[in-house]
Amino acid sequence: MTAVKVAILGFGTVGEGIFNILKEKRKQLKETLGVDIEVAKILVHNVSKEREGVDASLLTNRFEDILALPQLDVVFEAIVGEEPAYGYLDAAIEKGAHVITANKVMFAKFGQALQEKAKKYGVQVGFEATTAGGVPVIKTMETILRVNDVLHIQGILNGTSNYILTQMRTEGISFETALKNAQDLGYAEADPYNDISGQDAFKKLMILSALAFGKQPNWEDVKVVGISEITLEQVQQADANGQRYRHIAEVSIDENGKIHAEIGPQLVDAAHPLYAIDGVDNAVALDTNYIGKITLVGPGAGMYPTASVMVEDYASMLSKQSVVVPV
Ligand SMILES: NC(=O)c1ccc[n+]([C@@H]2O[C@H](COP(=O)([O-])OP(=O)(O)OC[C@H]3O[C@@H](n4cnc5c(N)ncnc54)[C@H](OP(=O)(O)O)[C@@H]3O)[C@@H](O)[C@H]2O)c1
Structure with missing residues (x-):
């Protein structure tokens, strides 16, 4: 069983939905993908605000804490605006993490740059949630x-x-x-x-x-x-x-x-x-x-339609990785 660490940027409507789905589906994803997914850090502005069901030690307002995570496999991005979202995802890719975003404002402008960078670093970019929410x-x-x-x-x-x-x-x-x-x-x-x-x-x-x-x-x-x-x-x-x-x-x-x-x-x-x-x-x-x-x-739009397609993006990245081509 592979254990992976994921980070979520933002804990508003979408970020909270991602967190809840990853928690609810942890066992199922372990069984279907053979991967144990642990939410290791959540980036927010206000770390002192209480977030239901979230251990306060998971929260940070310093992006460096996210980058410092060992075995960081994916960064889910659900904050707002072009920056710092683009800079954060660019840095996450350099660190070798996949990135999955709901942020259309950022992705409309920087999507191509992120995809090119991801190709260079051998990671993937998920952006289903940027357009038409839960519609695939x-x-x-x-x-x-x-x-x-x-x-x-x-x-x-x-x-x-x-x-x-x-x-x-x-x-x-x-x-x-x-x-x-x-x-x-x-x-x-x-x-x-x-x-x-x-x-x-x-x-x-x-x-x-x-x-x-x-x-x-x-x-x-x-x-x-x-x-x-x-x-x-x-x-x-x-x-x-x-x-x-x-x-x-x-x-x-x-x-x-x-x-x-x-x-x-x-x-x-x-x-x-x-x-x-x-x-x-x-x-x-x-x-x-x-x-x-x-x-x-x-x-x-909405918490679960949007968050669920982001988790689906990750599930499909994980299943692509586990494909073994016979020789
Ligand atoms: N809501 C939807 O149904 C929906 C659907 C599709 C796409 N989207 C996109 O998803 C993204 C998130 O939307 P949302 O509705 O979840 O937003 P939201 O409810 O306003 O939540 C934004 C979250 O991001 C955090 N945040 C914002 N800027 C930050 C920064 N620079 N550093 C650290 N934390 C920051 C906020 O922290 P605090 O909690 O501390 O303020 C908050 O937790 C947006 O780009 C939006 O366009 C949303």
């Missing part, structure tokens, strides 16, 4: 891209925006009231700018573009429009015409290899794969050359 869009794309080309992607990548548009239609309420409801229910942040401006969806779309096409468009060339200008009257008029507003993040590649990306509200009719996606769900519709069209739908 990254692993699905990685699998189908082995044979298929992905030609066009359309996604509802921000659950808050989708919830607001859904509430406006089904409850007949204004954008402002629907936003307030989303905040009361904890779907939207106190500062909802990134959600309703389209910036959150933009970061996720850039991650999908890099995966599908090996590159991103110039960020300045991408038109990003949010949902705050949509009125109740427009939503009701659309509904009367059999159409719905969806906030769609869309990217494709043309025959010259140029990437076209756009984020904003679109009117769709009942035949569209994203027409039926209501509430906080996310969805990604992929247009591929051999399979045709695929649509994945599910929870785009």
Whole structure:
């Protein structure tokens, strides 16, 4: 039995979920993967805050303590923003650890650099949780891209925006009231700018573009429009015409290899794969050359959807390591 030490950066919604799942599934993962996974350190800002079920000796606010762990196998990253997250993961890779992140803001910008570095150091990068939360869009794309080309992607990548548009239609309420409801229910942040401006969806779309096409468009060339200008009257008029507003993040590649990306509200009719996606769900519709069209739908955020796909990323790294090729 191999024993491995893992570190978690952040103990908010996602970090706590990772910790709980690793604890709950320790025995099962031992049996299925032959690896005993021990959470050895957790990085937070505030070490004096009590964290339920967590031994205080696990907490640190010094990243050096994480790097100093002997047999550190993986770093789960669930903090916020580009830095220090990127610097931490870069250093973890240099130390020979796999890294798994939920941080789309960091990964949209630095994902490629991290992946290149990981290749050099013989470790892996997991980023399923950065895009559409619990919806397995990254692993699905990685699998189908082995044979298929992905030609066009359309996604509802921000659950808050989708919830607001859904509430406006089904409850007949204004954008402002629907936003307030989303905040009361904890779907939207106190500062909802990134959600309703389209910036959150933009970061996720850039991650999908890099995966599908090996590159991103110039960020300045991408038109990003949010949902705050949509009125109740427009939503009701659309509904009367059999159409719905969806906030769609869309990217494709043309025959010259140029990437076209756009984020904003679109009117769709009942035949569209994203027409039926209501509430906080996310969805990604992929247009591929051999399979045709695929649509994945599910929870785009939340403690356990997000944390569980990060632990799945790790389980798949461990199972790849244990593959023995006969000679
Ligand atoms: N929430 C979701 O459903 C969801 C879904 C998909 C992806 N994500 C992404 O996952 C990441 C984490 O989200 P979250 O909702 O879990 O955030 P959160 O609840 O705000 O928690 C953030 C945690 O990170 C710690 N932290 C932040 N910056 C730090 C730093 N520089 N050094 C040390 N600790 C730091 C905080 O420490 P303290 O506790 O001491 O303040 C806190 O424990 C974000 O990048 C987010 O975009 C979240």
